[in-house]
Amino acid sequence: MDTHESHIPLIISVDDHTVEPAGVWQDRLPKKHLDAAPRIVRAPLKEMSFLGGRFKPVMGAPGDEGPVGDWWIYEDLRRPLTRLDTAVGYSRDEIRLEVITYEQMRPGSYDVERRLADMDVNHVQSAVCFPTFPRFCGQTFTEAGDRELALLCVRAYNDWMVEEWCGPAAGGRLIPLTLIPLWDAELAAQEVRRNAERGVRAVAFSEIPPHLGLPSVHTDAWDPFLAACAETGTVVAMHIGSSSRMPSTSADAPPAVGSTITFANCCFSMVDWLMSGKFEQFPGLKVMYAEGQIGWIPYILERADVVWEENRGWGGVADKVHRPPSETFPGHVYGCFFDDAFGLRNLDSIGVGNVLYETDYPHSDSTWPKSREVAEAQMGHLAPDVVERIVRGNAIDLLGLTADGLWRGPK
Template sequence: MEEAMPAAVQETHRDEKIWANSGDSHLMEPEDLWTARLPKRLADRAPRSERGEKYEILYIDGMQIDRQLNDFMDAMRPPGFKDLSIRLQDLDQEGVQNQLAFPSMGFWTCTIRDPELENAVARAWNDWAIEDVMGKQDRIFAPAIVPLRDIENAVAEAYRAAEMGFRALYFPCGIEDDRAWGLELWEPLWTAAEELGMPLCWHIGTGAQNVVYRGPGGAVVNYMETTYPGMRVITHLVAGGALDRHPDLKVLIAEGGAGWVPAIGDRMDEAYRQHGMFVRPRLSRLPSEIIRQQVYASFQHDISAVQVIEDTGYDNVLWGDDYPHLEGTYGHTQQTLHTIFDGVDLRIRDRVLRGTFEELFPAAVAA
């Protein structure tokens, strides 16, 4: 007679629904979000798109960006991608309890160079997210967009967002070298976020070109290229001392996987130790300690993101469904969750699917 498996590693039946929180989802903004909320002199320069048969053209503050994103992709999106009530039904069907929902068109706010326009666009997006999304249900919540061209605007909007009910702040990964995330110019914003208890949430594939190579394997190469800037964000925040100076700040890198996080901690420790005579600033903790205490990461399909937890002890890991984007898990969420978590220690499964999310966003989790 076979012995029963320990309770902590019992197999999950394939027909058992696994419920999860998503640390990476998205909102789809209405097409008239900025034209309806901004004066015409600003609305005409706010982000908007025009779609043809093969390409989408984005217009932002006098710039034009062509993207190969045509109508058939919308036909493949989940039923509730623009309807909140249907979206909640999609969540029930897929087994998703709560979602941290990033912008979609709002991602382009960071490309605006005019501080007045950027501030107005960010504030309008935040007003819409509160009024039309977060104010109508309690399972989907968004991080507030922060205008970045003027630090006073950024700090003011962080405080306004907290008063409105936001529980996190969004940032793009890509940024100019003279405004890199580890520089002292961001100190007022980090101080405000730490005081407000608002996690800083970066999303990969934002703030820079996503198509950087057009040779063999380009589709995979470019997909990987969206991930590397998230690693740079953490490297700058840690090496530059920002997280060491603000030990209560929590940082999330969304959609970029999680297995790399403890690895770069080891790599940074090596640099800090072997090149110590050149290291400035000096830190009160090793880079790996700062990372383990303050850095979080979300993934969708990566089996390794869960596998590394047991061996490395790094468990600041969240799963995400990426709803309603095409790389997400809609339509096969349960299959994906069973593939990743069947046979996994239940303590690890609970941490990744619920506990880490609730630790980062305790006030935003629906009962």
């Protein structure tokens, strides 16, 4: 572990990512499902685009010309590993939308021992990791045709996450984040409770479920799931893009447009939750927004309060939202950031207890291996106790970690 004296305590990152090893599902599912279960093949790329927030890769046939990469095959899905999945170790100018193989990525992307080593050089003690192939909240399995197999895939991923990725070799430094079968709230509640029994305190969810063809949080459809989360102290973690629709302005807008406004879905989602009445219905419920940054939060709270005060008579919320949204926010909503100097200058308007830090390893936006230096540059004006809460203390409280910042492991 890096022991360099620093204004920044050892970081607990609440938004990193794992690139799943090829055997996650092949090693865990019944033999009868293996031909249909997710598996890796090596194949050429025919064409690939990422415009208007839509990622469209086309796999070539064996023998075709084109760059060769490793592809996940699952039902009709053909999804390649790309440089954007794992960009750390490359200069910004070298990071392009291209297919890659496992051998062409940094081993810390998928190997526990190498991940811990990369965390050491980045002043990171512990990390929560979102998925790659399942997508940020398991949309891949939600879109599948065979729901029986999809449920087995969700459970297999969770078993791998808890038992291997966050298993004994991680020494409590990798904090589990599990998936649910989004298509069935009762099954989702069962999965939350199954994982809570083995010490899991975070579950992935979509920031805007209707974009996935699912009910909104304004209905009672999610109540079994939300009740399970509230009762077990499981935080609902929503990553940008977990609605499978990244913000954009047009079908031909370049990725730079969407990258600039990635926070927008988090913004819309937070308003949904604050106006849904779910925090009143489930007082123990907590949600967090991964990679959404925090600078936008003060104005949205201000605007939500104005609407609640002036328009609630006809705004459809008077019977379920009983106090100004800004008063509900502190006990229920957490913003996560890795590069937001503006938000840090306005911390008093957000709340020190509602801000979490992240490094986004191994994505192209990651601050690895200079997360400490970035934090020092942006937090140098803050008191040490405030910095401690942002980079680790709030995460310890929210995720039920030990006082030393480690996952407690299965009960």
